Amino acid sequence: MTQPTKRKRDRAATRAALLAAARARFALVGYDATSVRDIARDAGVDATLIFRYFGSKERLFEEASRPEDTEPPVAEEARPADVPTWLLEATLRQHLPGASGGHPLTTLLLSSGRQECREQLNSQLSEMYVRNLEQLVDLPDRELRAELLTALLLGINVSRSIAHTPALTKACVDDIAPYFGQVADVLLGTSNATAQTSAPTPPSSD
Amino acid sequence: MTQPTKRKRDRAATRAALLAAARARFALVGYDATSVRDIARDAGVDATLIFRYFGSKERLFEEASRPEDTEPPVAEEARPADVPTWLLEATLRQHLPGASGGHPLTTLLLSSGRQECREQLNSQLSEMYVRNLEQLVDLPDRELRAELLTALLLGINVSRSIAHTPALTKACVDDIAPYFGQVADVLLGTSNATAQTSAPTPPSSD
Amino acid sequence: MTQPTKRKRDRAATRAALLAAARARFALVGYDATSVRDIARDAGVDATLIFRYFGSKERLFEEASRPEDTEPPVAEEARPADVPTWLLEATLRQHLPGASGGHPLTTLLLSSGRQECREQLNSQLSEMYVRNLEQLVDLPDRELRAELLTALLLGINVSRSIAHTPALTKACVDDIAPYFGQVADVLLGTSNATAQTSAPTPPSSD
Amino acid sequence: MTQPTKRKRDRAATRAALLAAARARFALVGYDATSVRDIARDAGVDATLIFRYFGSKERLFEEASRPEDTEPPVAEEARPADVPTWLLEATLRQHLPGASGGHPLTTLLLSSGRQECREQLNSQLSEMYVRNLEQLVDLPDRELRAELLTALLLGINVSRSIAHTPALTKACVDDIAPYFGQVADVLLGTSNATAQTSAPTPPSSD
DNA sequence: CATGAATGAGGCTTCATTCAT
DNA sequence: AATGAATGAAGCCTCATTCAT
Numbered sequence: 001m002t003q004p005t006k007r008k009r010d011r012a013a014t015r016a017a018l019l020a021a022a023r024a025r026f027a028l029v030g031y032d033a034t035s036v037r038d039i040a041r042d043a044g045v046d047a048t049l050i051f052r053y054f055g056s057k058e059r060l061f062e063e064a065s066r067p068e069d070t071e072p073p074v075a076e077e078a079r080p081a082d083v084p085t086w087l088l089e090a091t092l093r094q095h096l097p098g099a100s101g102g103h104p105l106t107t108l109l110l111s112s113g114r115q116e117c118r119e120q121l122n123s124q125l126s127e128m129y130v131r132n133l134e135q136l137v138d139l140p141d142r143e144l145r146a147e148l149l150t151a152l153l154l155g156i157n158v159s160r161s162i163a164h165t166p167a168l169t170k171a172c173v174d175d176i177a178p179y180f181g182q183v184a185d186v187l188l189g190t191s192n193a194t195a196q197t198s199a200p201t202p203p204s205s206d
Numbered sequence: 207m208t209q210p211t212k213r214k215r216d217r218a219a220t221r222a223a224l225l226a227a228a229r230a231r232f233a234l235v236g237y238d239a240t241s242v243r244d245i246a247r248d249a250g251v252d253a254t255l256i257f258r259y260f261g262s263k264e265r266l267f268e269e270a271s272r273p274e275d276t277e278p279p280v281a282e283e284a285r286p287a288d289v290p291t292w293l294l295e296a297t298l299r300q301h302l303p304g305a306s307g308g309h310p311l312t313t314l315l316l317s318s319g320r321q322e323c324r325e326q327l328n329s330q331l332s333e334m335y336v337r338n339l340e341q342l343v344d345l346p347d348r349e350l351r352a353e354l355l356t357a358l359l360l361g362i363n364v365s366r367s368i369a370h371t372p373a374l375t376k377a378c379v380d381d382i383a384p385y386f387g388q389v390a391d392v393l394l395g396t397s398n399a400t401a402q403t404s405a406p407t408p409p410s411s412d
Numbered sequence: 413m414t415q416p417t418k419r420k421r422d423r424a425a426t427r428a429a430l431l432a433a434a435r436a437r438f439a440l441v442g443y444d445a446t447s448v449r450d451i452a453r454d455a456g457v458d459a460t461l462i463f464r465y466f467g468s469k470e471r472l473f474e475e476a477s478r479p480e481d482t483e484p485p486v487a488e489e490a491r492p493a494d495v496p497t498w499l500l501e502a503t504l505r506q507h508l509p510g511a512s513g514g515h516p517l518t519t520l521l522l523s524s525g526r527q528e529c530r531e532q533l534n535s536q537l538s539e540m541y542v543r544n545l546e547q548l549v550d551l552p553d554r555e556l557r558a559e560l561l562t563a564l565l566l567g568i569n570v571s572r573s574i575a576h577t578p579a580l581t582k583a584c585v586d587d588i589a590p591y592f593g594q595v596a597d598v599l600l601g602t603s604n605a606t607a608q609t610s611a612p613t614p615p616s617s618d
Numbered sequence: 619m620t621q622p623t624k625r626k627r628d629r630a631a632t633r634a635a636l637l638a639a640a641r642a643r644f645a646l647v648g649y650d651a652t653s654v655r656d657i658a659r660d661a662g663v664d665a666t667l668i669f670r671y672f673g674s675k676e677r678l679f680e681e682a683s684r685p686e687d688t689e690p691p692v693a694e695e696a697r698p699a700d701v702p703t704w705l706l707e708a709t710l711r712q713h714l715p716g717a718s719g720g721h722p723l724t725t726l727l728l729s730s731g732r733q734e735c736r737e738q739l740n741s742q743l744s745e746m747y748v749r750n751l752e753q754l755v756d757l758p759d760r761e762l763r764a765e766l767l768t769a770l771l772l773g774i775n776v777s778r779s780i781a782h783t784p785a786l787t788k789a790c791v792d793d794i795a796p797y798f799g800q801v802a803d804v805l806l807g808t809s810n811a812t813a814q815t816s817a818p819t820p821p822s823s824d
Numbered sequence: 825c826a827t828g829a830a831t832g833a834g835g836c837t838t839c840a841t842t843c844a845t
Numbered sequence: 846a847a848t849g850a851a852t853g854a855a856g857c858c859t860c861a862t863t864c865a866t
Contacts (some may be wrong), residue, residue: 002405032238033319044825112316112368113239121369143373148385155361162318163327179354186388215850241829252852421829436773445731458831522730524780525651533781555785560797567773574730575739579761591766598800664848
């Protein structure tokens, strides 16, 4: 009221706006191709506030490339058979209303010119994907099998958010899940139960 | 040997040294994170020679991110069953003596902040991978199936050359081929014939 | 005065200082021989402010080579007989307190290595000089006559601001006007009325 | 004959070719806008020969901007009344077959960003024009009168070779001479004899 | 507290010129 | 003697960041 109608956002709102803008741009073109002024403009505030609130472009990036807290880690007690599907969903969940930017993996990938990003990519993959998948395997080459399925998820992500490959880009979870389930079964050695359950169509084996 | 370690005055050699250095650096950190001076320093020559020989950083990048000509396109008359394995080999063939830099896909991915790179990534994927794989499928969702297998190859590439995931990074073609073959069979619907032939289950099992 | 001689933090003042410095240098040595750092140094500010305020050296030049707005176009209702004298005055009015740099024509001439400048020179001459003079002529070869008188004005300008020819450089308007008036009469065919009025013979004669 | 058909120009021919190319380019866009490689390309030889034969771009320019020796100084014993016309002809004589480049004055003018060029312009004007014209005047303000007529010649030159003003550009000597003669008479105080003689048309005075 | 003016480092590129062949 | 590969300086411009106001 005392302010001249200009939205005098409070600290938190401004910070959040900057973070959202940063997430969006970093997920779109990566670290190097994004300037602090771009972010500030998108957020509708002055660029120096980035330094006030985050200290540096780098620290803003660190925060923006961390998965949003809304993302629960894989439910601990989930039925093992559901884990792959759950990870697939987590991978595809992006560009949806609610998520302010793209997938953190995309952001990291687009910024992989930076050593830190490659390291973070490595640890995020291993913590969020490989570790969870490995536990489902009871065969030789556990790690390799888990990494291969992780690679598929990663590749799907890249295809959709960066390469914009036509079929994968327009597919929704349900289109992909059946095939993904089969591959998971093959790689992890999980029984055909999953395939039966979650994969409606492909005339699989008979 | 006869020269006192001095740079030799050789157009072709200098051009090649620059191209090799460029390939290496672009494949390591991408376009934006690479400066022309970096490349020149690696090549041991003056930076202005880049402009003499390539015209601009951008044109050097275009040349450096093109697959080396030593890479023959998928043999036209190859047996269909061999195509997936051939593509896997092409994907893994990098950092080998002979190949001066990393895989072109890696380079493009690391430079995806640039619109042109995303487009080139898209067309290289579709021309070199999807198109060849699609022809093997005789089931619904041909394109999607081909793109999923392509995504796996892409993901393997990223895991190895960018994320440096442990198991995949140290695996060689023969370690991966069996699993990849199984996945290809599942996705492309190629009968178990292939699987039988190329490695149904890792040699460890029986 | 209150500031310790430090540069004041004043958008408008800095912009104006840059523009003035640019006008001066461009009018002295032209576009190519002037570097943005030169201009900035003269203005006492950092060179990057040129890009902040003008976008590029080229756009700064465009603004600097435009006639200052203080220059009114030839008074519409001026008596025809006064037009030549008025144009002479406009041509000589430079290096005076108030005008920050030299005459725009000088600037354009000194920068005529650039195609755009030659074109602008052409249009400024024709709009500001030839067009106005032509209307005074009621004889054959109207355009040629007007262009010849324009050429004289142009030549006077060059002599004074570039070649620094001694007599013309130190002459003031009143020294030149009588002779110029006579030439105008001859070329434009305006009767001796004007000549009589404005100064038939230099005051020295009688 | 022993050479492989490649024209192995002799020293003199190559030097001359470079000089001609330099004259042409300098007269077209001036010193700064001309690169030694441009000149060499036009001359069809290697750029380093410029340094071999002339020492530096600067020294080449000095030579190229000197009036060609084919230009005789004003005939010493010429009839005074013919001098102005003679100077007009010298001013317009350019772009003609035979003259390899443009007028030296144009070259100097286009390169006036350089201090040396302004000085040379000054001395060429005073030696070739003012000095000759002054001697014809027997009135007060001798120098000023001569400089004014010189300014007209200079302006005509600029109009034609730089500003490309329409009427003057397409006019030939005979179109301009009558008017120029009248102006010369007025400024130099030479009798109307010249005007009568050389100016056919303008209904001059009564 | 917020704005935006100011800065310095660094990036790409061009040019005149030298040096090896 | 002549070619062209190599070089270093300098130019324009952008960016992250700091400092007054």
